[in-house]
Amino acid sequence: MADIVLNVEVREQTGTGATRSVRRSGKVPGVLYGGAKDPVAIAVPANEFRKALYTGKLLGHLVTLKYGEETQPVIAKAIDMHPVTDEPWHFDLYRVDEHQQIKISVPVHFTNHDASPGIKRGGTLNVVRHDVELSCPADAIPEELVFDLAGLDIGDTIRISNFTLPKGVEPTVDRDFVIATVAGTSAQAAADAAAEGDEAASDEA
Numbered sequence: 001m002a003d004i005v006l007n008v009e010v011r012e013q014t015g016t017g018a019t020r021s022v023r024r025s026g027k028v029p030g031v032l033y034g035g036a037k038d039p040v041a042i043a044v045p046a047n048e049f050r051k052a053l054y055t056g057k058l059l060g061h062l063v064t065l066k067y068g069e070e071t072q073p074v075i076a077k078a079i080d081m082h083p084v085t086d087e088p089w090h091f092d093l094y095r096v097d098e099h100q101q102i103k104i105s106v107p108v109h110f111t112n113h114d115a116s117p118g119i120k121r122g123g124t125l126n127v128v129r130h131d132v133e134l135s136c137p138a139d140a141i142p143e144e145l146v147f148d149l150a151g152l153d154i155g156d157t158i159r160i161s162n163f164t165l166p167k168g169v170e171p172t173v174d175r176d177f178v179i180a181t182v183a184g185t186s187a188q189a190a191a192d193a194a195a196e197g198d199e200a201a202s203d204e205a
Helices: 016-024 045-052 186-204
Strands: 005-007 027-033 040-045 063-068 069-083 088-095 101-111 124-127 129-137 145-148 158-159 179-185
Touching: 005 040, 005 045, 016 027, 027 045, 027 069, 045 088, 069 101, 101 124, 101 179
Parallel strands: 005 063, 027 088, 101 145
Antiparallel strands: 027 040, 063 069, 069 088, 101 129, 124 179, 158 179
């Protein structure tokens, strides 16, 4: 089960005025969707919500919603922040079964930039996808997809097939799509061509 537990209360009233009242009382308003049940307006104490948010394991992860003695596994899919104060302003939770197969976007990160010959020679890592939508069990969502850039040279392409995904996890797109490439500048390409020409001339000599 999820590490984060959100204690919620049901909001009897909705609308702009009611939502403002919830915020003034020190709570963050939200809505619970999904499953065979109707949407429910809820609220979470702001300090509890901030604490959960700052763990980095709230958005896009399995969370336990608690209402009295009742509990419900949910996925936090959207969190709106206030544009000025950057405080949590509204959130959306979706009901799921703990082992249900769901679709969710997971961030992609890259390591060992300094160990990439292409980047060391002035190449650039061009990221095509900063996140990838995966189909996975709700209780086994990967934190991230990580790719080691060691050994990559200019012209190399990183595809989804280059990642080792956990058991039961697969991309929702049924093709070997590109995640990133190591590209060189025109000046670097010219320098490489000149170097190859020098090597060829040396071999002929």
